[in-house]
Amino acid sequence: MTTKDRDIETRRTGANRRQMLLGLGAAAGGAMALGARPSAAAERQVADAPTEAETVRRQPFYGEHQAGIVTPRPAHGMVAAFDVVVTSPRELEQLLRGLTERILFLTQGGTPPELDPKYPPADSGILGPVVQPNDLTITVALGASLFDNRPWLAHLKPNTLQRMVEFPNDALDPELCHGDLSLQFSAHDSDTNIHALRDILKTLSQFLVIRWKQEGSVPVIAPKPDGTSESARNFLGFRDGSANPNSNDAGLMDRIVWVGAEDGEPAWAAGGSYQAVRIIRNFVERWDRTPLREQEHIIGRRKMSGAPLDGGNSEHDVPDYAADPEGAKTPLDAHIRLANRRTPSSQRNLILRRPFNYSNGVTKNGQLDQGLLFIAYQADLQKGFIAVQSRLNGEPLEEYIKPVGGGFFFALPGVVSPGGYLGQSLVEAAGKIPNEQS
Amino acid sequence: MLKHLMAASALTLVLAGPALAAKEVTLDLVEPIADYKIFVAEKTGELVADTQAFVDAIKSGDLDKAKTLYAPTRMHYEAIEPIAELFSDLDASMDARADDYEKREADPDFTGFHRIEYGLWDKGSTEGLEPFADKLLADVTELNKRITDLVFPPDTVVGGAAALMEEVAATKISGEEDRYSHTDLWDFKANSDGSQKIFELVRPLIAETDPAFVEKVESNFNDVDVTLAKYESGDGYELYDKLTDQDRTLLAARVNTLAEDLSTLPGKLGLD
Numbered sequence: 001m002t003t004k005d006r007d008i009e010t011r012r013t014g015a016n017r018r019q020m021l022l023g024l025g026a027a028a029g030g031a032m033a034l035g036a037r038p039s040a041a042a043e044r045q046v047a048d049a050p051t052e053a054e055t056v057r058r059q060p061f062y063g064e065h066q067a068g069i070v071t072p073r074p075a076h077g078m079v080a081a082f083d084v085v086v087t088s089p090r091e092l093e094q095l096l097r098g099l100t101e102r103i104l105f106l107t108q109g110g111t112p113p114e115l116d117p118k119y120p121p122a123d124s125g126i127l128g129p130v131v132q133p134n135d136l137t138i139t140v141a142l143g144a145s146l147f148d149n150r151p152w153l154a155h156l157k158p159n160t161l162q163r164m165v166e167f168p169n170d171a172l173d174p175e176l177c178h179g180d181l182s183l184q185f186s187a188h189d190s191d192t193n194i195h196a197l198r199d200i201l202k203t204l205s206q207f208l209v210i211r212w213k214q215e216g217s218v219p220v221i222a223p224k225p226d227g228t229s230e231s232a233r234n235f236l237g238f239r240d241g242s243a244n245p246n247s248n249d250a251g252l253m254d255r256i257v258w259v260g261a262e263d264g265e266p267a268w269a270a271g272g273s274y275q276a277v278r279i280i281r282n283f284v285e286r287w288d289r290t291p292l293r294e295q296e297h298i299i300g301r302r303k304m305s306g307a308p309l310d311g312g313n314s315e316h317d318v319p320d321y322a323a324d325p326e327g328a329k330t331p332l333d334a335h336i337r338l339a340n341r342r343t344p345s346s347q348r349n350l351i352l353r354r355p356f357n358y359s360n361g362v363t364k365n366g367q368l369d370q371g372l373l374f375i376a377y378q379a380d381l382q383k384g385f386i387a388v389q390s391r392l393n394g395e396p397l398e399e400y401i402k403p404v405g406g407g408f409f410f411a412l413p414g415v416v417s418p419g420g421y422l423g424q425s426l427v428e429a430a431g432k433i434p435n436e437q438s
Numbered sequence: 439m440l441k442h443l444m445a446a447s448a449l450t451l452v453l454a455g456p457a458l459a460a461k462e463v464t465l466d467l468v469e470p471i472a473d474y475k476i477f478v479a480e481k482t483g484e485l486v487a488d489t490q491a492f493v494d495a496i497k498s499g500d501l502d503k504a505k506t507l508y509a510p511t512r513m514h515y516e517a518i519e520p521i522a523e524l525f526s527d528l529d530a531s532m533d534a535r536a537d538d539y540e541k542r543e544a545d546p547d548f549t550g551f552h553r554i555e556y557g558l559w560d561k562g563s564t565e566g567l568e569p570f571a572d573k574l575l576a577d578v579t580e581l582n583k584r585i586t587d588l589v590f591p592p593d594t595v596v597g598g599a600a601a602l603m604e605e606v607a608a609t610k611i612s613g614e615e616d617r618y619s620h621t622d623l624w625d626f627k628a629n630s631d632g633s634q635k636i637f638e639l640v641r642p643l644i645a646e647t648d649p650a651f652v653e654k655v656e657s658n659f660n661d662v663d664v665t666l667a668k669y670e671s672g673d674g675y676e677l678y679d680k681l682t683d684q685d686r687t688l689l690a691a692r693v694n695t696l697a698e699d700l701s702t703l704p705g706k707l708g709l710d
């Protein structure tokens with residue numbers, strides 16, 4: 001793990017971006033065979049605001065890792081969590097093969113079969129006669145309960161996968177929490193996500209019962225004249241994702257996001273990633289009644305520019321906390337300072353955030369039900385999200401936010417080539433147990 | 439089970455399979471529909487008799503007896519809902535729930551089984567229920583009369599198999615149907631049995647052409663029956679709150695899949 005502890009430069013300067021491009025070019029040769037990846041978008045970061053150019057993009061399905069994790073975030077996201085009804089490795093295989101088949105079709109596009117009109121149509125039809133990819137990715141992840149409740153699977157649970165912790169500021173709604181399996185949908189438009197969810201519910205109802213879902217979006221922002229793009233804002237009005245590690249640096253992602261073969265995890269898990277999902281309500285009326293200076297001190301950034309409070313004029317400028325030990329410029333309990341202390345030892349706690357904003361309706365008290373569909377990926381859940389959130393416990397921002405749902409999951413490794421299926425390594429490991437239940 | 443998944447995902451193969459001529463099949467449906475009419479007539483007959491006893495208990499102020507008779511009386515109605523619902527005026531006055539009305543329980547149009555259920559359990563009394571009891575008996579009697587005169591539409595009968603499972607999927611899984619008495623599992627069983635009855639009657643028409651479909655549907659009905667049987671108690675069922683999360687999830691998966699698969703039944707039988 002020493003490589004993971006190395007000081008990692010996350011600043012995204014122009015020079016770094018050029019290096020990233022070169023790095024990506026080398027990495028892209030192998031895994032990303034199917035589906036064109038326009039070069040113009042190659043330098044974009046996972047939390048950059050989506051641009052209009054993405055309307056017809058097709059994201060590759062095959063690869064060492066699943067799509068939808070380091071893939072730049074399109075405008076619309078949704079997480080749906082399910083209870084899984086499988087009682088044997090064989091049924092788990094049927095579920096995962098079925099998911100693979102549907103995800104391939106939905107993300108790569110195609111024409112659904114035309115049936116005799118006496119029958120219900122094969123497809124909901126909400127995308128028209130031809131299903132366009134619309135930048136769709138569907139990322140499959142497994143919850144701890146899938147393993148815990150099945151003796152033939154329990155010994156294969158990833159090391160730090162666990163039922164979502166209830167942190168001190170949480171007010172978890174049991175109807176919005178946990179699940180045996182999660183699907184993260186991301187696409188150019190919300191209809192594409194909904195179409196995909198309905199397809200999967202229709203075709204895999206034998207195995208999947210939906211528990212909860214949350215949709216979200218991020219605004220489309222045209223790139224700046226120099227070609228760079230910026231992090232989208234959350235519903236507190238601040239940029240979200242500025243300090244994300246460079247998602248185009250494959251080596252960095254190997255350390256921060258992907259489970260490696262030498263991480264001491266079950267062998268099947270290599271190439272996967274821990275997924276932390278949180279539905280975090282924002283008390284937006286109260287936030288909007290808070291003085292700007294206070295908002296900026298709570299977050300630790302300038303609201304409009306995103307620059308750190310100790311100087312600079314862009315979200316990509318890196319604060320120098322060592323020069324501000326008393327918190328004279330950036331308060332010691334500012335959100336970004338607690339979340340990432342930017343010290344050599346805090347590098348091991350880096351996570352890759354890929355959030356969406358949500359807006360659901362009105363609460364019983366007549367306030368807006370809005371917030372953040374927080375999604376983060378990391379190679380170690382304990383050192384990643386759990387450690388970061390534990391440092392944030394008690395932060396001043398808590399007066400304005402209330403996590404109400406979500407769950408911890410493990411995103412499966414990718415499918416390297418046609419013929420394989422998502423979770424194949426897990427199913428094969430589970431099938432080796434002598435006392436298989438059926 | 440692999441066959442099942444293929445049936446679920448490769449819709450084309452399954453659905454394009456039996457290309458039966460519509461006319462031929464409609465003739466074949468004459469006997470199953472006649473049998474179904476007998477089944478429905480039996481149920482409505484029992485519904486009238488049991489409702490009479492239920493109403494008598496209410497009017498004599500026998501709270502315990504009325505509560506005991508509530509769930510078994512409803513089962514006759516729930517089993518034949520696809521036909522009963524053809525008469526939407528009666529369905530509304532007999533089986534509407536409080537949340538079908540903006541004023542909920544206070545709405546004067548809220549009548550029928552669930553209004554009486556509300557009185558018996560939430561208010562804990564038969565007091566004031568007499569008019570609702572009389573109306574229910576009148577509605578049930580009228581329903582029986584109308585069904586006797588009814589020519590059963592084939593698409594309603596065959597489509598009823600899926601409609602009953604849709605009913606379970608939409609209202610019985612959550613326990614919101616019988617929210618005061620928590621006797622939802624009785625309704626669940628009645629809906630499922632009513633659906634299964636229709637499937638059994640038309641089964642011979644598809645058994646040879648579509649064995650994988652028949653096997654999958656029967657297997658899922660069996661899972662529902664076996665799971666519900668765990669909750670049998672006395673002449674009926676445990677209260678809904680006793681249902682474990684695990685069993686609720688299994689039932690939801692099977693019910694959704696039955697609704698999905700049975701939705702193809704009219705097409706398989708050439709009904710348009």
